Amino acid sequence: MEIKAAVTHAQGKPFAIEHVTLSAPGPNEIRVRIVATGVCHTDAVARDLGVSPYPIVLGHEGSGVVEQIGDNVTRLAVGDHVVMSFAHCGQCENCLTGHPTVCARFNELNFGGRMEDGTCRLHQNQTELGTFFGQSSFGTHVVAHERNVVKVDKDVDLALLGPLGCGIQTGAGTVLNRLKPEFGSAIAIYGCGAVGLSAIMAARIAGCRHIFAIDVHDSRLALARELGATHTLNGAQVDVVEEIRAVTGGGAHYAVETTGVPPVVRQCLHALRPLGQAAIVGVTPEMKIDVHNDLMAEGKSMIGVIEGDSVPRVFIPQLVDYFKAGLFPFDKLVKFYRFEQINEAFEDSANGTTVKPILKFDTE
Incomplete structure (x- = not known):
């Protein structure tokens, strides 16, 4: 046809x-x-x-x-x-x-x-x-x-x-399917585009106590606050690592990095507490990290996540149900x-x- x-x-x-x-x-x-x-x-x-x-x-x-x-x-x-x-x-x-x-x-x-x-x-x-x-x-x-x-x-x-x-299940699925944050934990979301904002909504569903939204656009940070972020940080104006450590008493338990910007990737690792986990979903160019100090010395993990590790025929209807219930x-x-x-x-x-x-x- x-x-x-x-x-x-x-x-x-x-x-x-x-x-x-x-x-x-x-x-x-x-x-x-x-x-x-x-x-x-x-x-x-x-x-x-x-x-x-x-x-x-x-x-x-x-x-x-x-x-x-x-x-x-x-x-x-x-x-x-x-x-x-x-x-x-x-x-x-x-x-x-x-x-x-x-x-x-x-x-x-x-x-x-x-x-x-x-x-x-x-x-x-x-x-x-x-x-x-x-x-x-x-x-x-x-x-x-x-x-x-x-x-x-x-x-x-x-x-x-x-x-x-794709985009929305990537953000939400990275939180709900892969990281699976514990109730009352702290999570930091880097980048407040569609993927990051979907991760913020999922973190609220998961019951995270501290949900940090990090971006350089105040309009997107305002939307992040509306969708469930408990703290919004403009990365061009504040020391994100210090702010997260101060609020949480040591760092976030989890991070979702959506920007693909190498300094932000390193920042998301530095703002984790020992044993923290960072999920990388942004398209990141070749970059350097200090494996010993950024990861191994404090037992941190950095993982790549594609499409939110979702089974679409299971996860997409779940997201529709959350939407109908006013939660997403x-x-x-x-x-x-x-x-x-x-x-x-x-x-x-x-x-x-x-x-x-x-x-x-x-x-x-």
Whole structure:
């Protein structure tokens, strides 16, 4: 079928909305009419740094309605409301033990530009277009494997839910699935974008006593306070390490580092108490740390976390339930844009005007 999609033709080029041909779903696949899709920093990285082959249709936080199912699909039916998340094989040791975020084929299936069977579902004339995260949600319709599609309640605004598939589950899952902070503990969140603010909301759900939000933008710190931060620190104005140690009597038990900025990474380690744990989720360049003094000498741990160590079919419905109960108000992070405003949405995300842009489609 013919659809409209935002095509990335070459590294660093603006998104171009063009007509594209979408193939029918194969076995174990479904076709989804996209209602909305989140704009994520990972899409910008793929556009600008060439982590996936061009030309490609990016987008990986899609939500929509199932329109067609292929052979062997058993979990989903036409008319279901769904959120799409990352692709994974479902067969490797990590997938089978509840850690699909570190699937043995993760990079291939999400960044390799092709579906699991090695073919493309998107074409433009005789040219194959790459697929991103097994979905390519910057299009009016997508074909995806049923494994990376999550059925969600129909009584929640479907346009809100796409970002649960990546950025929001990354922040919340890092806290709730991986760090699992003890009730009454102290946690520091570095960076108050969508990932960091989601971690703050999760820390409140977990019952942390001290929830530190660290950023250099006062507007984001104000939102962090509204969402559950007990202390907000502007890293450009105060000594973050001293402030955290003073309030906690020795340092935070946990840290979530979302910025990827090397001095901030070191700062998050220095502000931990002995035996503290830091989860790194930001894309960090090569950097140096003092392994002995920053980690080993005080028994600290630093771990990398991808996609919040989530099992999307379990965790995303849990986040929807928290939202419905008023405990996870992630709607306060978002601003809606028309699909045609995709380049504006990316600009607003990059300059900090909008925490989490969501593109809405008119495909009724």
